[in-house]
Amino acid sequence: LSVFAQDGKEKHAYQSDVARLRKIVINSLYSHRDVFLRELISNANDALEKLRLTSLTEPDVLTGAEQMNITIQATRDEDGSGRIIITDTGIGMTADELTNNLGTLAKSGTSEFLSRAESDTSGNGNLIGAFGLGFYSSFLVADRVQVASLAAKSSKNPDPKQYVFSSGADENSFDIFTDPRGNTLGRGTEITLFLKGDAGEYLEEKTIKDLVNKHSSFSTAFPIYLLTHRVEMVPKEVPEEEPVA
Numbered sequence: 001l002s003v004f005a006q007d008g009k010e011k012h013a014y015q016s017d018v019a020r021l022r023k024i025v026i027n028s029l030y031s032h033r034d035v036f037l038r039e040l041i042s043n044a045n046d047a048l049e050k051l052r053l054t055s056l057t058e059p060d061v062l063t064g065a066e067q068m069n070i071t072i073q074a075t076r077d078e079d080g081s082g083r084i085i086i087t088d089t090g091i092g093m094t095a096d097e098l099t100n101n102l103g104t105l106a107k108s109g110t111s112e113f114l115s116r117a118e119s120d121t122s123g124n125g126n127l128i129g130a131f132g133l134g135f136y137s138s139f140l141v142a143d144r145v146q147v148a149s150l151a152a153k154s155s156k157n158p159d160p161k162q163y164v165f166s167s168g169a170d171e172n173s174f175d176i177f178t179d180p181r182g183n184t185l186g187r188g189t190e191i192t193l194f195l196k197g198d199a200g201e202y203l204e205e206k207t208i209k210d211l212v213n214k215h216s217s218f219s220t221a222f223p224i225y226l227l228t229h230r231v232e233m234v235p236k237e238v239p240e241e242e243p244v245a
């Protein structure tokens, strides 16, 4: 990986596979681009499950954020562009994990997935989820994605710092830098999707609610809150609204 620091940011080059994979995901899933929400909720659910399991042997991972939940926030900015922000208080990621999990294809078998998916793009929908590649479905609706993450405290990581992974849809590189906001998450991961011009429908509360309920057939063991009013930061204590699923 060619890494060079510039204005405090570490610029990383994607492995060639990642760019190839992202094209496949976008092309084969475009007709079902709603899947991005199912995939990101599923990732959040997995990270919360990982936290719950880890806490059985390492209780100090629970410090930082009391609740185990998922929040979805849709916000329209002044210039009419919109963002969807999906936050979970799961296990979170260190800078290295952001680089390895999102920037490179550490998953085994991905090259097999790549060859299969390139030839037959019909059944890729569920293949994507199976390979834990759901993150790439973000680029179905976003032209830029930022992932802020604060890893859970542990004996080998007693004072974790919050980092940001930032990538554009058609760039062949991504940036990793410390979050200028500081440790705002308490613990977990916050995905910010900068929506494409033609994806404004996902800013509607009804659209999100219907999608969450449609896909909540898969078991999310954790409450999902939908925040639609404009909030600068997702508040630590999520208001006692009814979870949408």
Ligand SMILES: COC(=O)c1c(O)cc(O)c(Cl)c1CCC(=O)Nc1cc(O)c(OC)cc1O
Residues within 6 Å of the ligand: 040, 043, 044, 047, 048, 088, 090, 091, 092, 093, 100, 101, 102, 104, 105, 106, 107, 132, 135, 149, 188, 189, 191
């Ligand atoms: C640990 O997972 C996360 O923090 C997380 C989350 O809470 C919400 C999300 O939307 C996403 Cl994308 C993530 C990262 C999930 C991920 O990419 N995990 C992952 C990927 C790998 O290739 C891997 O290979 C070793 C291991 C992973 O955990």
